[in-house]
Amino acid sequence: MAEAHQAVGFQFTVTSDGIDLHLSREVLKHIYLSGVTSWTKRAIRFKNGILTGVYPASPSSLLIVVIAIMSTIYAKIDPSLGMIDTIKRTMSVSGYMTVQTQTVLSAILFSTGLWLSLILMLRYILKALLSYHAWIFESHGKISFCTKLWLSLVKMFSGRRPLLYSFQTSLPRLPVPSVDDTITRYLESVRPLLDDEQYNQMEVVANDFKKDQAPKLQKYLILKSWWATNYVSDWWEEYIYLRGRSPIMVNSNFYSMDLLYVTPTHRQAARAGNVVHAMLQYRRKLERREHAPLRALGVVPMCSYQMERMFNTTRIPGIETDFVQHLSDRKHLVVYHKGRFFKVWLYYGGRHLWPSELETQFQRILDDTTEPQPGELKLAALTAGNRVPWARARLKYFSQGVNKASLEAIETSAFFLSLDDEVHGYDPDKLRSLDLYAKSLLHGKCYDRWFDKSFTLIAYKNGKLGVNAEHSWADAPIIGHMWEYVLATDCFHLGYTEEGHCKGDINKGLPPPTKLQWDIPLECQEVIEESYMVAKVIADDVDFHGCLFDEFGKGLIKKSRTSPDAFIQLALQLAQFRDKGEFCLTYEASMTRMFREGRTETVRSCTSESTAFVRAMEDKNTSPSTYMLVRLDLFRKAADKHQNMYRLAMTGSGIDRHLFCLYIMSKYLSIDSPFLKQVLSEPWRLSTSQTPQQQLNMVDIKTFPRYVGAGGGFGPVADDGYGVSYIIIGENLITFHISSKFSSPETDSYRFGQNIRQAMLDICALFDQKDKNEKEM
Known part of the structure; x- marks a missing residue:
């Protein structure tokens, strides 16, 4: 040991x-x-805490202010308007302090106060500037003079070389929308999904709520927005994630894939060694706050709050609610392989283990032939099943002895690593290889990932990788940021030898990994088996399809002067209608990280404009001479509508988070609201999300076109619906991750993927026909 x-x-x-x-x-x-x-x-x-604390000023600026004030004193000019003299008079006189010393000390105190006041003023000005959002509603490529001036001011007041959390105190708070605006937008969003009678009923219920109950709820919500840093995020984390008692596997956790076409080495231990080392480098920069903050347009800062809990974090089960446990620097990780758990130290001699040393440790685990202890093989299924049995088992069987120590090792580890004994990854020669890869990352065997850890790194036998992430502590872009860094570092900075091993000398003096010990009684083994059976039913029901769309991509879409996201969302609406013959409530995730501690908002992508466009596309009676112009016009209107809704969501004027918080407030005040009940019970039969590429500078796709990631995905939200995640990669590739349930006779992920492909081609054909007609004229 x-x-x-x-x-x-x-x-x-x-x-x-x-x-x-x-x-x-x-x-x-x-x-x-x-x-x-x-x-x-x-x-x-x-040091970095001080730099962040005084940003956008710098510690050296204090010296400049002190020197300037001292210079004015010696020039017999009093810029303090008598304040320095007042400070001097209040200081106690003693024999050890001359009048000159008192003057100097008073000047320094005044200078420090003036410097702190200037910092607060700069932050207030920057916060006021960042509260301006009109720039986001301007047409792409058309920047007004007002926006140009605003951008210049933001740059000027943003300071130089910001650290990760430098802008946190300057970010504005998420505003509470007016009830009138939210109700109006809600009714507008459900109009295309309801007939006249249903809509009139909904209008009556909504107006009754707006008149009777909403004013009281809104007052309390505004009060909360003044007091809390963000009026949504704490309730969102608690009630959407932590209070859920159903399994988080598939239902909540999500995954990210490895590089699509490239596998740097097929040696499992070597690939894991490089990637774990890259993660430790990322964590070190994260803990030191040295990462640059993400900024829209390279200027407007995004909130970095969610990144704090990326490592050393575990979701702890409870009877009524879970909680997120985040610890400071942890020096070990836990590795799972063929039913055994191993503890691996990440430091040696006061430094991180080198990739070659980590490879040695992981190879020792792969070479270990010991059998799992009784109950150990499927132990992690507890994290895949229902939360209450897991919480009770944890209290009863894991609160003392070796079980407590071993569970503590897992829950306090930096993250969890699973060395899989399977082969996965995208293989163009194997049918549906991407589908099986996605299912493995999402749920595996239901007992070979620790679903409660902030993330589980999965290393396959053939050198492919992936990540399964718990959702309560952060959203997908946060994991995505780390994953982009890790993959780029692995391939372009660390590298491998010609034989595929990690570079560097092998340290044979390293103590071997420690096998965790368990004493799991038969009663607990029965609970583990029950959790496994619950999880297996869920996993077996997941119908996944990965669709690589390479006929065209962002480059061609932008030439048609359309937002790529709006183009894809309209294609999804067309595919949905062709797949089911009807429209449905559609969820698209949008971020609100331009506000402090912002997370997500919902864009309701099914609109009156999008349904009109889809019906026109499916209308076979339109004459060929007019169909193209009519459909294109309807497409433009629908795309503009979608972009406007997306921008409203990003700038704090969305619908669903406001209604969600009003509902929680109604529960606290014991107010029964039929309107809010109906709103919160509506199923999202089409749930969509775009995986953003956030660090395009890390890999030059034009130079290295095969070094592209495949994005990630999530499970279906509704029993009879689809979950669709997509990533726009470079100029000519879009990857779709489609999930549904085998148990639903209405859905088929592969069929929906084909409908998406055809919808994308049909929309593109409208622009091709337009260009052809213009050339002939």
């Missing part, structure tokens, strides 16, 4: 001559190096 190996370095023996003390120089060296590393880390955190 690693602990025993370290202990032998410090021994003492009591003899008749006294205490005979034995010290190991090697161990003392490692203790010294660990201490140096720890204090260095603290010093860097302290």
Whole structure:
């Protein structure tokens, strides 16, 4: 065991001559190096904390202010308007302090106060500037003078070289929309889904709510928005995620895939070694706050709050509600392989293990032939089943002894690694290889991922990778940011030897991984099996299809002067109508990270404009001479409508988060609202999300066209609906991840993928025909 190996370095023996003390120089060296590393880390955190705390100013600016004030004093000019003299008079006079010393000290105190006031003023100005959102509603490529001036001011007040959290205090709060606006937009969103009688009934219920109950709820919500940093995020995390008692596997967790076409090495241990080391590098920069904040247009900062809990985080089950446990720097990770759990130390001699050292440790685990202990094989199924049985089992069977220590090792680890004994990845020569890859990442065998960890890194036998992420602590772009960094670092900075091993010397003196010990009674094994059976039913019901659309991509769509996201969303509406013969309530996730602690908002993509366009596309009676112009006009209107709704959602004027918070407030106040009940119970039969590419500078796709990621996906939201995630990669590729349930006779993921493909081609054909007609004229 690693602990025993370290202990032998410090021994003492009591003899008749006294205490005979034995010290190991090697161990003392490692203790010294660990201490140096720890204090260095603290010093860097302290320094970066100060830099963030005074941003957009800098500590050196204090010296400039002090020198300027002192200069004016010696020039017999008083810029303080008598404040320095007032400070001097209030200071106690003593024999150790001359009048000149008092003057200097008073000037320094005044300068410091003035400097702090200037910082607060700069932050207030920047917050006021960042509260301006008219720029986002301007047409692409057309920037008004007002927006240009605003951009210049934001750049000027943003300072230089910001750290990850530099802008947090300058970000505006998420505003509470007016009830009138929200109700109006809600009724507009459901109009295409209801007949006249249903709509009139909904209008009556909505107006009754607006008149009777909404004013009181809105007042309390506005009060909360003044007090809380964000009026949505804490309730969203608690009630949407942590209070859910159903399994989080498939229903909540999501996944990210590896590079689509490239596998840097087929050695499982080597690939895991490089990627884990890259993750440790990312974590070190994260803890030191050294990552650059993400900024829209390279200027407007996004909130970085969610990134704090990326590592060392676990969702802990509870009877009524779960909670998220986040710890400071953890020095180990837990690895799962063929039913065994191993603890691997990530530090040696006060530094991260090198990739070659990590490869050695993982290879030792792969070579280990011991059998799982009773109950150990499917232990992780507890995290895949219902939450209450898991919470009760945790209290009863894992609160003492070796079980407590081993579970603690898992829950306090930096993250979880699963060394899979299967082969997965995209293979163009194998039918539906992407589908099986997605299912493996989403649920695996239901017991080979620890679904409660912030994320589980999955390394397959053939060197392919993936990530399964828990959703409560953050949204997909946060994991995506880390994953982009890791893949780029793995391929372009760390690299491999010609034989496919990690670069660097092999340290044979490393203590081997520690096998976690368990004492799981038969009663607990029965609970584990029950959780496994619940999870297996869910996993077996997931119908997945990965669709690579490479006929055209972002490049061609932009030439048609259309937003790629709006183009795809309209294609999804057309595909949905062709698939089911009807329209449905459609969810598209939009981010609200331009506000402090912002998470997501919903864009209701099914609109009166989009349904009109789809009906025109399906109308076979339109004359050929007019169909193209009519459909194109309807497409433009629908795309413009979608873009406007997306922008409203991003700028805090969405519908669903406001209604959700009004509903929670109604529960707290014991107010029964038929309108809010109906709104919150409506099923999202088409749930969609775009996976953004956030660090395009890390990999030049034009130079390395095969080094593209495949994005990620999630499970179906409704029993009879589809979940669709898509990523726009470069100029000529769009990947769709489509999920549904085999148990629903109405859905088929492969069929829906073909409908999406055809819808994309049919919409593109409208522009092709237009260009052809213009050339002939």
